[in-house]
Amino acid sequence: MADMMQFDLVSPERRLASLQVREVRIPGVDGELTAMPGHAPLITTLRPGVLAVAGAEGETDYVVTGGFAEVTATGVSVLAEVAHPTKNVTQAMIDDMVAEAHRLHKEAGPDLVDAAAKTLADMVALGGRIGLEPKLP
Template identity: 35%
Template sequence: MAGTFTFHVVSPEGDVLKEEVEFVVLPGIDGELGILPNHAPLIAALETGVITYTVNGKKKKAAISGGFVEVSENKATVLADTAEVAEAIDVERALAAKERAEKRLAQKSPDTDMKRAEYAFRRAIARLNAADGKNL
């Protein structure tokens, strides 16, 4: 094994994930960020999307809704607005949220908060992609 580093994901609800990982891919606002052991210090903004991380050679996923990552001293910490590991995602609830957001976006009513509807849609898509990606 080439080495590992500590990967920690925190949301306002508390710790979501803390693992020794081999590799992490994060949804940065300017594109994907790949983190390996002994990465140079880094602070970057994240957007809504899927985190992919490797533990003992096995890929795992989590969904986040924005936030930041700090990498230093062989540790990567994500401070996310919301975060869920794939196993904790309720797929039926995520599908329902996606459908509600699609309806609000399609209405284009002056009463609809379009930014909020877009955020809800992107979050639902990220959750579905992290869960299994088959429900899109």
């Protein structure tokens, strides 16, 4: 089908999705982007956020904390550091992710402190986006 493309999402623990979709909204480090069939090829680094997939069965959202997305004219492959269906993410999981980002920010050297602060801010915003308010350490 010309209006559909292949979507694959994998994390170190497992394959989360492999299906035909109409579009994938990707939280890239340079901003959100939407990939659809026929998209120009690109590779982007992921920032913490919500990866949204629209297919024949409706929309499915996944929480991702980093990784890479490869977009081609025929599909999107996402290799995520951490990925969970949004409906399975708990308050404790968000709190743990924010606490880890906070720890990394505190330990970051001068050359990485800005990137670590951005990651921490993205983690906090991610919790709010899915309706969970993370506890800040």
